[in-house]
Amino acid sequence: NVGILATEHVPFGGVKQSGLGREGSHHGMDDYVEIKYLCMGDILK
16 A cells, blocks of 8 residues: 545545545545534643
């Protein structure tokens, strides 16, 4: 396995020998993550 060279203009996609690819720039990560809120109280005590 080798990596690919990509830019932010092509965030993810493509077809290789192993099937469909989902790699590229950090913009492609938005499709894989959910923003969650975390609140921690009294961390300075």
